[in-house]
Amino acid sequence: MTPPTAKPARPFRSVLYIPGSKERALEKAQGLAADAIIFDLEDAVAPDEKVRAREVLAEALRADYGKRARIVRINGFDTDWGRADAAAFAGHAGVDAVLVPKVSTPADLDAVAAVVPDKPLWAMMETALGMLNAGAIAAHPALQGMVMGTNDLAKELGSRSRADRLPMMAGLGLCLLAAKAHGRVIVDGVFNAFKDDEGLRAECAQGRDMGFDGKTLIHPAQLEIANAAFAPDEAEIDLARRQIAAFDAALAGGQAVAVVDGRIVENLHIVTARATLARAEAIAALAD
Ligand SMILES: CC(C)(COP(=O)(O)OP(=O)(O)OC[C@H]1O[C@@H](n2cnc3c(N)ncnc32)[C@H](O)[C@@H]1OP(=O)(O)O)[C@@H](O)C(=O)NCCC(=O)NCCSC(=O)C[C@H](O)C(=O)O
Numbered sequence: 629m630t631p632p633t634a635k636p637a638r639p640f641r642s643v644l645y646i647p648g649s650k651e652r653a654l655e656k657a658q659g660l661a662a663d664a665i666i667f668d669l670e671d672a673v674a675p676d677e678k679v680r681a682r683e684v685l686a687e688a689l690r691a692d693y694g695k696r697a698r699i700v701r702i703n704g705f706d707t708d709w710g711r712a713d714a715a716a717f718a719g720h721a722g723v724d725a726v727l728v729p730k731v732s733t734p735a736d737l738d739a740v741a742a743v744v745p746d747k748p749l750w751a752m753m754e755t756a757l758g759m760l761n762a763g764a765i766a767a768h769p770a771l772q773g774m775v776m777g778t779n780d781l782a783k784e785l786g787s788r789s790r791a792d793r794l795p796m797m798a799g800l801g802l803c804l805l806a807a808k809a810h811g812r813v814i815v816d817g818v819f820n821a822f823k824d825d826e827g828l829r830a831e832c833a834q835g836r837d838m839g840f841d842g843k844t845l846i847h848p849a850q851l852e853i854a855n856a857a858f859a860p861d862e863a864e865i866d867l868a869r870r871q872i873a874a875f876d877a878a879l880a881g882g883q884a885v886a887v888v889d890g891r892i893v894e895n896l897h898i899v900t901a902r903a904t905l906a907r908a909e910a911i912a913a914l915a916d
């Protein structure tokens with residue numbers, strides 16, 4: 629069975645990691661303004677806690693998380709826990725997708741898909757080999773989304789942390805191209821300094837400019853900034869509406885080009901304008 633992997637219309641502006649071992653945080657997340665939650669069994673859970681966290685999470689996911697997408701990050705299949713994690717959440721009604729860490733080749737996804745044939749998979753993009761194979765990974769039939777793992781990538785590269793993320797750009801760009809080419813969701817990596825709002829705002833703006841669908845987060849205090857950064861603002865919505873109206877009028881007059889605010893508007897710009905309005909509607913629908 630191949631699970632449906634077409635890019636969902638739902639927004640993924642804010643994707644919050646929650647350690648699977650933290651009951652209080654698991655409960656709190658039911659009321660947080662996250663578009664999606666990554667329930668983590670991998671790096672946020674200590675080795676001695678892995679088995680308990682799996683059991684805690686399987687129970688916690690029976691609760692109502694509303695419209696938030698529920699994604700479980702399992703341990704790798706090269707660890708003592710990965711296969712049992714996958715088996716525990718295959719067929720679990722409270723799980724929308726399974727996130728596979730450190731995906732380097734499509735074969736890493738094949739192995740998990742064999743154990744979890746009923747769920748879409750997401751891939752952590754965080755190894756150098758994964759960057760080089762991004763196109764083949766994005767093309768995998770079970771894949772729905774990609775998550776940048778910029779901490780692990782920096783570790784592999786031996787790069788330094790910079791505000792402009794210059795050392796990350798090749799990897800971010802390769803994964804973006806791959807995700808867009810195959811119609812997958814792609815969300816940016818975490819911003820570790822979770823008390824630095826200005827730094828987070830700048831990194832969200834950069835990610836949005838590049839074309840990411842949203843940002844992964846590590847603390848509830850980061851939600852509002854990501855939700856705002858990855859939503860179309862009033863000016864973008866207004867421009868999209870005016871572009872569509874002007875283009876329709878141009879077409880009615882037998883023209884294929886309109887001009888709005890001194891810039892040309894052609895068919896391709898209307899595709900973007902309609903996508904902006906659709907994103908705004910999908911965000912509004914979350915509140916219904
Ligand atoms: C970073 C933290 C360790 C901070 O924890 P803490 O000091 O407890 O924070 P606060 O006291 O400010 O917490 C306030 C309340 O918020 C709740 N809380 C905290 N974090 C979360 C969360 N992530 N989700 C839901 N709720 C959360 C606390 O329970 C408090 O609630 P209350 O009791 O009602 O006051 C901590 O935030 C944390 O553990 N964050 C997640 C870290 C994590 O998941 N890391 C792994 C993912 S990052 C990664 O691996 C990326 C990738 O693989 C890569 O390579 O880059």
Ligand SMILES: [Mg+2]
Pocket residue numbers: 671752754777779780
């Ligand atoms: Mg990682």
